[in-house]
Amino acid sequence: MFQAAAKSVSAASASAASRGILSSVRRYCDKTPTKLRVSEALSAAELGARVKVQGWVRSVRPQKANLFLHVNDGSSLQSLQIVAGSELDDPSLTFGSAVEVTGTLKKSPQQKQPVELEADQIHVVGRCNPLDFPFKIKERHGLEYIRQFPHLRCRTNAFSSLLRVRSEATTAIHSYFKENGFLQIHTPIITSNDCEGAGELFQVEPSGPEHEEDERFFSVPAFLTVSGQLHLEVMSGAFSGVYTFGPTFRAENSQSRRHLAEFYMVEAEVSFTQSLEDLTKVIEDMFRSATEHVLAHCAEDVDLFHKHVTPGHRETVDAMVKKRFPVITYSEAIDILNRSSQKFVFPTDWGCDLQTEHEKHLVKHCGNIPVFVTDYPYDLKPFYARDNSDHPEHTAAAVDLLVPGVGELCGGSLREERLDLLRARLEEAGLEDTYSWYMDLRRFGSVPHGGFGLGFERYLQCILGVDNIKDVIPFPRFSHSCLL
Known part of the structure; x- marks a missing residue:
């Protein structure tokens, strides 16, 4: 009788432990960001969600308290604005560099863009020296000029x-x-x-x-x-x-x-x-x-x-x-x-x-x-x-x-x-x-x-x-x- 009771208690404990593990997994999954293309992020379908965007930096604008980036992954002509605290600024975060950004997708206060990504993580995947890069951040290059660089x-x-x-x-x-x-x-x-x-x-x-x-x-x-x-x-x-x-x-x-x-x-x-x-x-x-x-x-x-x-x-x-x-x-x-x-x-x-x-x-x-x-x-x-x-x-x-x-x-x-x-x-x-x-x-x-x-x-x-x-x-x- 006592042995049966002990077995019952043991099974209940195992079941509770299992539920605890599953609960932890669910909490972890809930925090796992959804990977989106820039075109998907711009559609504003995932507002309030924690998301991850990968792409290339089209512009960088550091300020005293904030950092502003525009990131594009080729899925859209329009780029996604990234807003981050100045602590996430990085010397390797330059025009042309490849990045992976994680944060929360929010409605933008600016009328020209529907959403922006409030970043809590920015990882530079591939560096780019803007001095050697043949395309410059504020220049509009003609088709004949860019034809010289078929690889870029x-x-x-x-x-x-x-x-x-x-x-x-x-x-x-x-x-x-x-x-x-x-x-x-x-x-x-x-x-x-x-x-x-x-x-x-x-x-x-x-x-x-x-x-x-x-x-x-x-x-x-x-x-x-x-x-x-x-x-x-x-x-x-x-x-x-x-x-x-x-x-x-x-x-x-x-x-x-x-x-x-x-x-x-x-x-x-x-x-x-x-x-x-x-x-x-x-x-x-x-x-x-x-x-x-x-x-x-x-x-x-x-x-x-x-x-x-x-x-x-x-x-x-x-x-x-x-x-x-x-x-x-x-x-x-x-x-x-x-x-x-x-x-x-x-x-x-x-x-x-x-x-x-x-x-x-x-x-x-x-x-x-x-x-x-x-x-x-x-x-x-x-x-x-x-x-x-x-x-x-x-x-x-x-x-x-x-x-x-x-x-x-x-x-x-x-x-x-x-x-x-x-x-x-x-x-x-x-x-x-x-x-x-x-x-x-x-x-x-x-x-x-x-x-x-x-x-x-x-x-x-x-x-x-x-x-x-x-x-x-x-x-x-x-x-x-x-x-x-």
């Missing part, structure tokens, strides 16, 4: 905004295709095809002592892709709509503001179509959908560019979103150019390729909004472009989208699905053996189809008004430059 320019407001816009635009484009029934295809980076036929290719060969110089890794010459189009055409034989979004490469010896050696392309292929209107509808809808998404989800970041980098450009963007894109033929474009009072450097005869100066003039002529140009001379287009045999002039069923500030943004065409015409074009170019597989696509269940490719960096230039394409990609590659 993401720390600036302008470039961090650009990267957020770029990320959101990527999401918007994928969403558009998914919502419209397109299947994403991962087309290869290494290929044996020269889709454009211009010969601007980077050849791929392994290096190292285990590889002999005269020995090929692949059985045929291999190159970095200039386009995923031909691989998408393969897939269009089984799916009604496919797209790809990835890096492409051109060995162009150019230092222009519109060209890169490595850039991103949005490419799509539509099956069962015999009309350029089907392609222009997808192009225009995708452009408008992506732009509206970016304007809605990156308002502050876009405003930074439209106010400080390209003042007045917002009106152009609003017009591009609201107005339908006009369509003119190549012949009409040549007529517009020849009737213009502007003197062009390059000729404007029928049959010549449109140059950037021509493209920009056509855009202005059409109201400074994007314009489609269709039915180019057949000889200007690659072998896969469909022959407009019913036209009095020998043209191809091809289309380009020209946009303000950039010129050509997008190019596409109906593909030649007629085997006899395709074979004749390939034989004329001496490519019938190389593209025998391509002719097979026309022999086994071929359907009329067409597609396009859109330069993603040029799209960003267009909506932000950025003059140089090197300023809208994280790590630009161009002739004589491959930093990092």
Whole structure:
């Protein structure tokens, strides 16, 4: 009896001890700060909570009794104000340093910011010498200056905004295709095809002592892709709509503001179509959908560019979103150019390729909004472009989208699905053996189809008004430059 009682008391004591431990754990957990991104803290959803924020110092203002910091972690253009006692000041707490701040999130007395973090702990995670740091606390650096520091320019407001816009635009484009029934295809980076036929290719060969110089890794010459189009055409034989979004490469010896050696392309292929209107509808809808998404989800970041980098450009963007894109033929474009009072450097005869100066003039002529140009001379287009045999002039069923500030943004065409015409074009170019597989696509269940490719960096230039394409990609590659 006494033993049973003792056991009961012992069990009760153990249970009480267990509850005490759990209570201590709960009290400890209650004091554990919630880790928030700066954008989350600024939403004021956690007012009164003990939180932890990690980021980089954008400004430091020590006073006699208090210390004021602005900390940013890349999640928002706006920084979070940190208020701390002067005892938390630290010589290593400088502009550019990485910090971890813990404290209580409170409503700010200032109207310009919704909340501030009253800090009780500030830990410097990574030091930064402000004298050596190329960006200065009170200076607004231009895009051309920060381009010299590709490893550091993401720390600036302008470039961090650009990267957020770029990320959101990527999401918007994928969403558009998914919502419209397109299947994403991962087309290869290494290929044996020269889709454009211009010969601007980077050849791929392994290096190292285990590889002999005269020995090929692949059985045929291999190159970095200039386009995923031909691989998408393969897939269009089984799916009604496919797209790809990835890096492409051109060995162009150019230092222009519109060209890169490595850039991103949005490419799509539509099956069962015999009309350029089907392609222009997808192009225009995708452009408008992506732009509206970016304007809605990156308002502050876009405003930074439209106010400080390209003042007045917002009106152009609003017009591009609201107005339908006009369509003119190549012949009409040549007529517009020849009737213009502007003197062009390059000729404007029928049959010549449109140059950037021509493209920009056509855009202005059409109201400074994007314009489609269709039915180019057949000889200007690659072998896969469909022959407009019913036209009095020998043209191809091809289309380009020209946009303000950039010129050509997008190019596409109906593909030649007629085997006899395709074979004749390939034989004329001496490519019938190389593209025998391509002719097979026309022999086994071929359907009329067409597609396009859109330069993603040029799209960003267009909506932000950025003059140089090197300023809208994280790590630009161009002739004589491959930093990092």
